[in-house]
Amino acid sequence: MFDKDITMREVAKMAGVSIATVSKYLDGIKVKDINKERIEKSIETLGYRRNEIARGLKTRKSYTIGVLVPSFKHVFFMEIISSLEDYLQARGYSAIICSYKESPEEEDKKLSFIANKMVDGIIVASTGKNNDKIEKISRQIPTVLIDRLPEGMELDSVSIDNFKAGYEAAKILIEKGHTNIGLISAAEVADTLRKRHEGFIQALKDNNIKINEKKIGYSNLNFSEAMTASQKILSEKDRPTALVVANYDMTIGAIMAINKLGLQIPEDISIVGFDNLELSKIIKPELTIIEQPVKVIGETAGRLILERAKKDPRTEIKHEVIQFNIHNGFSVKQLK
C-alpha cells in the first residue's frame, strides 16, 4: 500500500538528535552545524514533510484563508480569486477555495467545512441566506464579505456600488436617446443584482421613462435562462431598442438570443453588459460594459482579512467600495 508518513520523530532518531531540535531547525533557529547537516540529510533520505495540520493544532495558526464563492463558472469570481491568491501568497498565506454552486444549503455546509478546517480567515460571497451562521462564525474567525453584501451584516466588505452601476448602465442608454429599455436581471438570486436592478429603475424614473414590467426579464444568473428571458422580451411586438444585462453570464445569454432572432447589434438592439473586458472586445461589435476592477477587489479582500485578524471583530468595520469603470464599445446606437 502507500508508504506511511515520515514523522519528525523518525527524522530526529536518524539524525541522532531530539525531536525538539528538528523542530527548531525547521523554524530556522540556530542548531549546531553538524546537527544541521545530519537533520538535512535525514529529511532528504526519509522524504520527510512537516505535517502542517499537527503543527497548526498546536500553534493555532494555519496561514490559510478559506474562500467561498458562488460558483467556479463565473469568470468574475475566478478573476477575483486569482488576484486574491496573489496577494495572500506574497504575504505567506495560502487560500483554499470552495464553491457552493449558488445553493444556500450548500453554502451552509461549505461554511462549516471551511470554519472547521481552522483557517485563519474566511472570505465569502454569500447568498445572504445564511447570515446567522456567518455572524456566528465571524465572532471566532475573521470574516470578510465580498461582492454580495447581505443586509445588516456588520462585517468588513468589498464591493462596487451596485445601485450606481445599474443606474449608470441605464443612463448610458438614456443619454443616447433610448426610452424603450429592457433589463435582464436576477434580482432574486443576489443582492448585487437586486441593487443593479433598483439603480436601473431609478435611472428610468429620474428621466420620466415609464417602467414596463414586461420588459424586465428574470433569470438565475446563468446564460441559458438569460437567453430564454431575452428571447421573450425581444419577441414582444413593442420590442425595446436597448437592453441592460446585469452580469456577464447573462450578457452571453442575451447575445445568444439576439443572434438567434437574427437581430443586429446595435442597429436593431443596443446593449450594455457587465464585466469581462477581454471578452467584450472580441464580441462583434465590441461591447459597452460596466467593468468591475476584479484585481482591486481581490487585493482589497486580501488586505482586509489580514488586517482583521489583528483586531477585535466588532470594531472599525470597513466597507470598501471600489469604483467601477465604464468601457465604451460599439454596442449602443445613438437614437433620434
Place this chain on the structure above:
Amino acid sequence: MFDKDITMREVAKMAGVSIATVSKYLDGIKVKDINKERIEKSIETLGYRRNEIARGLKTRKSYTIGVLVPSFKHVFFMEIISSLEDYLQARGYSAIICSYKESPEEEDKKLSFIANKMVDGIIVASTGKNNDKIEKISRQIPTVLIDRLPEGMELDSVSIDNFKAGYEAAKILIEKGHTNIGLISAAEVADTLRKRHEGFIQALKDNNIKINEKKIGYSNLNFSEAMTASQKILSEKDRPTALVVANYDMTIGAIMAINKLGLQIPEDISIVGFDNLELSKIIKPELTIIEQPVKVIGETAGRLILERAKKDPRTEIKHEVIQFNIHNGFSVKQLK
C-alpha cells in the same frame, strides 16, 4: 478579541458527560437519551463546531481532496473543477483548490502545501517540471494526473488524445481545401499543447502540405501573446487562409488580432479553435472548435482518485482517454 473556540471538553463539561461520550454522540453512536439531549443543548448554546483538523490528526482521514490547476483564469479548468467538486461532494468529500499560475516554482510550493495538509488525495494538472516531487508524493498520497501528462509518470491519468485533437483540427481545414494553414500554439508550456502541435504537423505531412515555420506562432497560453503572434502571422504577405488555435484563451487572442486587422471570418481567414462551446456560439460567426468534455473529465478524475485511495499506488495504473467532440460552426470557409 475574537471568541475562543469551543472544544469538546467544554461541551462535555456542560452536558455533564465525558468527552468520549460527546465524541460518540457526534459519530452517531448510541448514547442515553437524556445525555443525547443535554449534549445537543450544550452544542447549541455554546456554538460548538467539531475541529476537523484535530480529528483528522487522529483518524488519518480528512475527506478532502487537494486539486492543483495551472490557473484560475482558464475556463477549461474551472469547468473541470466544477464537475469534479460535484462528484466528490456526492460521495462525502470536499475539495481544496489551488493554482500555481503557470509557474513551476509555484507548483512545487503548492504541491507541498497540499500534501502537508493531510489530504486524502491529490489531483494535479502539472507543468511537468516537478515530476520527482509528484512521484515522491504519490507514494504517500493517492495522486491522479489530469489534462497535462508529464512523460514517463506512471500514475492514474485523465485526458483527451491531444495528438489526435491537433490532427483532427488540421484535418477539418484540409478537407475544406485549405493548404496554407497557420498554427497558434504554446508547445513550450504544456505537453498538451505540444501534442496538439505534433498532431497538427502530422496532418499536414500526411496530406503533403509543406510545413512553414513562419506560419507557426508561439505564445504562452494567454490571449495577449496569442494576439501578438497571430497578428504577426496574419500580416505576412503570404497570409494563411486558415488558422488552428490550440486552446481557448489563445483562440480569443487570435480573434482579437483578426478583428484588429480588419479581416473577416471566414471570408478572409478560417479558424478552428479549442474548447468553450458556449462561447463559441456567441462569437460571430459561430466557431468551429474541438470541444473537450469537461464534465466527463472532472468526474473521471474524481472516480480515479477515490478508487486509488483503496489500492496500492503501483498497481493497475489507469490512463483514461476521454473522447473529444468536434463542433462545427461557420468559421471555416470551403475553398475552391
Place this chain on the structure above:
DNA sequence: TTGAAAGCGCTAACAT
C-alpha cells in the same frame, strides 16, 4: 452505555 487514558505529530516552555 460510559469514562479514563494513551496518543495522533507537532510546538514551546523550561531546564540543562
Place this chain on the structure above:
DNA sequence: ATGTTAGCGCTTTCAA
C-alpha cells in the same frame, strides 16, 4: 545549543 515534557482537540481501545 539541546532535550524533556506537557498538551493542542480529538478518537479509540479497554475496563467498568
